[in-house]
Amino acid sequence: MAAGIREQERQDRIAAWLFLSPALIIFAIFLVIPILFALYFSFTDWNGISPPAEASWIGLDNYQAILLQDGIRRADFFKALKNTTYFALGVVPVQTALALFLAVVVNQRLLRFKSFFRTSYYFPSITSSVAISLIFLFLYQKSGLINSILSGATLGLWEPIAWMEDSRGLIHIILGWLGVTLRDGPAFFRTELLGLTIWDWISGPSVALSGIMILNTWTTIGTMMIIFLAALQDIPTSVYEAAQIDGATTWPTFRKITLPLLRPTMFFIITLGLIGTYQVFDQVYVMSSGGPAKTTLTVAYMVYRNGFRNSEMGLGAAIALSLFIIIFILTMIQRRITGSEATD
Amino acid sequence: MNKQSYWTILAMLLLTMLLAACGGGSAEPVATQGEEETGSETSGETAEEPESTSGESEVTELQLMGWASSEAENDRLQEVIDEFNANNPDLNVTLNLVPDYDTKLQTSLAGGSPPDVFYIDSFRLPDFVAADSIEPAEGQLENVDDFYPSLREAFTIDDTLYCPPKDFSTxxxxxxxxxxxxxxxxxxxxxxxxxxxxxxxxxxxxxxxxxxxxxxxxxxxxxxxxxxxxxxxxxxxxxxxxxxxxxxxxxxxxxxxxxxxxxxxxxxxxxxxxxxxxxxxxxxxxxxxxxxxxxxxxxxxxxxxxxxxxxxxxxxxxxxxxAFTVCYGVPAIGENKEASFRLVNYLTGPEGMKRWTDLGLAMPTRASLADGWTAQYPELEPFLAGAENANPWQxxxxxxxxxxxxxxxxxxxxxxxxxxxxxxxxxxxxxxxxxxx
Structure with missing residues (x-):
């Protein structure tokens, strides 16, 4: 009898591996091996044109060029990192909050046309990102819909701007209103730190980047809403009933019961959001190619640009791996902040 | 027991499928070649051409890769190539116009199987030359002096002419x-x-x-x-x-x-x-x-x-x-370099160049064709005249x-x-x- 069980277990194990093998093989061919290659190339001067075997080993030179050496490569890398960070700081909180809000709304038992709302909120997420980006390009034109709506809403006070060509940083604009400019600002504005001046660091996202941020938020909310919705429906009604008996009103119920119970989901959503925003590429590729004035240059786009425009595949690989390490560290930090119980 | 044998069979099935998929890799080139032939049969006016030559064993297949431009230009280029194929029974050139050209070209060069002839923009040429990817056209071309000097210069690096200009714009x-x-x-x-x-x-x-x-x-x-x-x-x-x-x-x-x-x-x-x-x-x-x-x-x-x-x-x-110009490059690791240069010489030679530029969309890079072209398109003459004081974009x-x-x-x-x-x-x-x- 015992032998039969052991035999059964052994066969189960084999079956499990066999079932896993297709996914594992694909995973190895398309992910593990390329990642190892990228790691190798990041230590070479491969130009991406000649056969990879001709690339010569240059040690840490690529990493030095983007992290330590003064020059355009380092300046570009930190500019891209700055842009991407502003992108993430803007998109992730808004995206998470809006997705949660929408999920709570469409989860209401009394809401009519529930499936209509669920579908329409989810729709942007399943539409081709390239198609949406192209449509937004039109919306963001100087005489485009967004400018028309804004000037209509402000009774003509809004000056139409060509969104995707505007390289002014949002924080720079606000500082400008307060009368602070680079020309008559304090001298430390001009101090260089990692290839960029302090004034550049505090630019905030440019108007063009903000345009992509709005688009990105809009397209990703749907997926996150669905995940929140699933989690919301997982919360047993008995908990709410108990709260109701204790006399809890809507807001305390949400704050003290719904939110804590959503914590693991929240961790998941924020992680997804962080990774997604730090890797943003397609919308930049379609809408701005990194311009105007490199204010929409993101790290992921810079990888592509170096690999296929500048013939510096090795450098591109080094940037890609640096991006991986940055995302890894951020996720770790975020795990700490969101709390350990979330990781259970 | 029944259940287990079911598992095993299923697993075996998956494995065989995987192996079959892997084995397919080696057969792939044959498959794509077949596709290309049918592709040119359906698109080209030379439906019989590949068939008539496929009987002979010595036909060399060449691939010309470029990016798509207007439909009129794509069609005209196909016609010029069809004419070349008809006059050169030992060669069969396939025109392959691809989207996302730079990425495609770069990966095919790095992968060791580049097209036999491909477009290169003058601005990108130094990168390709630095990577030793281009076979110099020095000594392979007919009547080089006929090309406008500014255009030759656009494809010359360290006194070596790498590829002849296909057409140009000023x-x-x-x-x-x-x-x-x-x-x-x-x-x-x-x-x-x-x-x-x-x-x-x-x-x-x-x-x-x-x-x-x-x-x-x-x-x-x-x-x-x-x-x-x-x-x-x-x-x-x-x-x-x-x-x-x-x-x-x-x-x-x-x-x-x-x-x-x-x-x-x-x-x-x-x-x-x-x-x-x-x-x-x-x-x-x-x-x-x-x-x-x-x-x-x-x-x-x-x-x-x-x-x-x-x-x-x-x-x-x-x-x-x-002057913004594009040339026909031949890869240094190409297998049919001699045949490739024959094609390049035809396309940039007086006859091929005339056929290609007669459309009026691209301008001939040979000074000897200028008069004929301006007679045909007088309103575009200032563009062609620009060749005299143009600077290369390289x-x-x-x-x-x-x-x-x-x-x-x-x-x-x-x-x-x-x-x-x-x-x-x-x-x-x-x-x-x-x-x-």
Whole structure:
């Protein structure tokens, strides 16, 4: 009898591996091996044109060029990192909050046309990102819909701007209103730190980047809403009933019961959001190619640009791996902040 | 037990499928070749051609890779190649026009199976040459001296000609006749100077109706014409030093940016357009400085716009324009280099070049064909005449960084967030770094 069980277990194990093998093989061919290659190339001067075997080993030179050496490569890398960070700081909180809000709304038992709302909120997420980006390009034109709506809403006070060509940083604009400019600002504005001046660091996202941020938020909310919705429906009604008996009103119920119970989901959503925003590429590729004035240059786009425009595949690989390490560290930090119980 | 054998069978099935998929890898080339043949059969007018030659065993298959342009051009190129195939029974050339060309070409070169002949833009050539990817065309070409010197120069690096020019474009000045008439301004001539351009732009600007004198883009590839007209240069002749931070460059900068600052010119985005040609077509700008590609664009999209073309105005140092050109490259690791050069020689030779450029969309790179072409397309003559004082659009490997810096700088100078002298000094700094790499 015992032998039969052991035999059964052994066969189960084999079956499990066999079932896993297709996914594992694909995973190895398309992910593990390329990642190892990228790691190798990041230590070479491969130009991406000649056969990879001709690339010569240059040690840490690529990493030095983007992290330590003064020059355009380092300046570009930190500019891209700055842009991407502003992108993430803007998109992730808004995206998470809006997705949660929408999920709570469409989860209401009394809401009519529930499936209509669920579908329409989810729709942007399943539409081709390239198609949406192209449509937004039109919306963001100087005489485009967004400018028309804004000037209509402000009774003509809004000056139409060509969104995707505007390289002014949002924080720079606000500082400008307060009368602070680079020309008559304090001298430390001009101090260089990692290839960029302090004034550049505090630019905030440019108007063009903000345009992509709005688009990105809009397209990703749907997926996150669905995940929140699933989690919301997982919360047993008995908990709410108990709260109701204790006399809890809507807001305390949400704050003290719904939110804590959503914590693991929240961790998941924020992680997804962080990774997604730090890797943003397609919308930049379609809408701005990194311009105007490199204010929409993101790290992921810079990888592509170096690999296929500048013939510096090795450098591109080094940037890609640096991006991986940055995302890894951020996720770790975020795990700490969101709390350990979330990781259970 | 029954259940287990079911599992095993299923697993075996999966494994065999996987193995079959892996084994398919080696058979793949054969499969794609078959596809290509059927592809050319369905698309080409030479339906019988591949079949008639497939009987012989000595047919060499060649692939010509490029990017797609207008449909008329794609069709014409296919026709030229069909003619070549008909005259060369031992060769069968397949034309492969691909999207996302740069990526595709780069990966096929790195992967060791490049197409036998492919397009190379003059700006990208130094990168390919630095990677030893291109077989020099030196000594392989017929009647090299017939090519315009500026175009030969565009594909010459360290005194070696790498590939012959396929066709070319120069920058010219387009003007909207109706807008000129309405403003009572005389049409531009080939003898215009900067002052004439500026004065006309000022008179033509009618901000109330949303019309600007000119559309200019924050693009190094346009501004550089003014740089040469002012007598400046980007680097010294042997590419060891940047010379862009010069009084001449400053003059060109002030003129170009000044047009925007003073409100006589606007950027395409400011005119709700993706590129200057569109703004010109929408008649929101009375002048633009584009290459002859604008002619077919306007024909297609804005056939009602009545416009003329003259050469770019002369600056303080005289006339200058830019030549943008693409060549037919042969890979250094190619298997059929000799056959590839036969094809290249036909395409850029007098006969093939004439067939290709007779369409009027591309201009012949051979001076001997110029007269015939201008007789056929007199209205585009200023573009072709530009070949005489054109500068090549080719620098050193890695110059993309310099281009980016300059473009960003121009953009910021247009919006007033960066001073012209800072644009030049930034570009000089980046350029020096690139040249010293």
């Amino acid at each position: 920058l010219g000045l387009q003007y909207n006749k109706a807008l000129f008439d309405a403003a009572g301004v005389e049409y531009p001539t080939n003898d215009w100077t900067w002052d004439d351009l500026r004065a006309a732009a000022e008179q033509l600007t009618d901000e109330e109706n949303g019309v600007y004198g000119m559309v200019v883009s924050a693009d190094f590839a346009r501004w550089i014409a003014f740089l040469y007209q002012a007598g400046g240069s980007v680097t010294n002749s042997d590419f060891t030093e940047m010379t862009i931070n010069s009084p001449e460059a400053m003059e060109a900068m002030n003129f170009y940016v000044g047009l925007v600052e003073d409100g006589f010119a606007a950027t395409p985005a400011g005119l709700d357009s993706g590129w200057p040609g569109e703004a010109f077509g929408k008649e929101s700008a009375a002048m633009s400085m584009e290459g002859n590609w604008i002619a077919s664009f306007l024909n297609d999209q804005f056939p009602d716009v009545d416009y003329g073309v003259v050469q770019l105005p002369a600056g303080p140092a005289g006339e200058a324009t830019m 620098f050193r490997p890695g110059f993309q960084d310099v281009l980016d810096t300059m473009n960003d700088g121009l953009q910021q100078a247009f919006s007033g967030t960066l001073l012209a002298e800072d644009v030049l000094s930034n570009t000089e700094e980046v350029g020096t770094e690139v040249l010293n790499r």
